[in-house]
Amino acid sequence: MKKKIGLTVLVLLVAIQFIHPKKNISQEISASDITNVRTVPNDVLQILQTACYDCHSNNTVYPWYNTIQPVAWWMNKHINNGKRHLNFSEFGNYDTKKANHKLDEVIETLEKDEMPLFSYVIIHRDAKLSDAQKKLVIDWAKSAMK
Numbered sequence: 001m002k003k004k005i006g007l008t009v010l011v012l013l014v015a016i017q018f019i020h021p022k023k024n025i026s027q028e029i030s031a032s033d034i035t036n037v038r039t040v041p042n043d044v045l046q047i048l049q050t051a052c053y054d055c056h057s058n059n060t061v062y063p064w065y066n067t068i069q070p071v072a073w074w075m076n077k078h079i080n081n082g083k084r085h086l087n088f089s090e091f092g093n094y095d096t097k098k099a100n101h102k103l104d105e106v107i108e109t110l111e112k113d114e115m116p117l118f119s120y121v122i123i124h125r126d127a128k129l130s131d132a133q134k135k136l137v138i139d140w141a142k143s144a145m146k
C-alpha cells in the first residue's frame with residue numbers, strides 16, 4: 001500500500017512538471033505605468049523594481065527554480081494576489097482616491113515591515129530594505145499623493 005502511494009505521488013510530481021502557469025511578463029511599459037502618471041525619481045524606482053515589482057507589476061523576473069512545480073504555482077499565486085492589491089504597471093488606472101490609498105498602504109506596509117513578503121526577502125537578499133531605503137520610498141509615497 002505504502003509503495004503504491006509513493007508511486008502515485010511520484011507520477012503526479014512528474015506530471016505537473018509539464019503544466020505551467022502563464023508568466024507575468026509584459027514587453028512594454030504601459031501608458032498607465034506609475035512612471036507615466038507620477039514623478040518617480042530613479043533611486044526610488046530602482047528600489048521598487050528590486051523589491052516590489054516581482055509581485056506588484058506586469059513584469060516578474062523569474063528565478064530558475066520557477067521552472068520546478070509546484071514552486072511555479074506557489075509563486076504565481078503570490079504574484080496574482082500581489083498584483084490584485086497593487087500593480088505599479090496599472091497605477092494610472094486607479095482613480096485619485098484609490099491611488100492615494102495605495103500610496104498610503106505602501107507607507108504602512110514599509111513602516112510595519114510587512115513588505116516585501118518575508119518568504120521573498122529570505123531568498124532575495126537585495127530586497128531587504130535598509131532604513132534609509134525605506135525612508136526614501138516613504139517620503140516619495142507621501143509626495144506622490146495628490
Ligand code: HEC
Pocket residue numbers: 048051052053054055056077078079081082085086102105106107109110115116117120
Ligand atoms: C513576493 C511577492 C511580493 C513582493 C516582493 C512584495 N509584495 Fe506587496 N503584496 C504581496 C501580496 C501577496 C499581497 C497581498 C496581501 C497579502 O497577502 O499580504 C501584497 C500586498 C501589498 C500591499 C497592499 C496591502 C493591503 O493592505 O492591501 C501593498 C501596499 C504592498 N504589498 C506593497 C509592497 C511594497 C512597497 C513592496 C516592495 C517594497 C512589496 N509589496 C513587495 C506580495 C508581494
